[in-house]
Amino acid sequence: MTPQRVTLITLGVTDLERSKRFYAALGWTPAEALDNVAFYQMNGLVLGLFGKADLAADQGRPDAALGTGAMTLAQNFPTEAEVDDAFEAALAAGAGALKPPEKVFWGGYSGYYTDPDGHVWEVAMNPFWPLAPDGSLTLTGAA
Known part of the structure; x- marks a missing residue:
């Protein structure tokens, strides 16, 4: 059986810098950031912003398949x-x-x-x- 939990939610974004500016304007600060992803520590889980093309590649499917x-x-x-x-x-x-x-x-x-x-x-x-x-x-x- 798998545990009933979510530890990470990842959103595919077309412009990572624009998305980081948006969430910064809400008062959010990344806990960790790489070239193509930013992670925000939340209570009990993490939200990730991942460049959409890189996320699609990581999932093994075309960028156009992501919505x-x-x-x-x-x-x-x-x-x-x-x-x-x-x-x-x-x-x-x-x-x-x-x-x-x-x-x-x-x-x-x-x-x-x-x-x-x-x-x-x-x-x-x-x-x-x-x-x-x-x-x-x-x-x-x-x-």
Whole structure:
């Protein structure tokens, strides 16, 4: 059996320097950077930005085969005001707005934006999922 965990999320980017500038404008600092990849230490996992052509080569497929896929990365915040602040900071850094934060059907508050390569980020406040002081999330009843 394989463990139920994710340790590294890698995003393929067309212009690594542009992407590093975008995430720097959000206040993120790479923990490690090479010529074609930058790694950001997060609580419990790492986010990597990898030059798209180099990522495709590493996967053994053509660059054209890579897309952003049907997935969303999410950041949860304790308050609606912090969601609004995060959304505005992303727009100021050059994000594309998909949906401004608003109250949503499941009882929370969320919005969506894209990074410069079209990777979708959700910023949310979920009143049913309290966050630890470090911002990490553990579902009730999870091991």
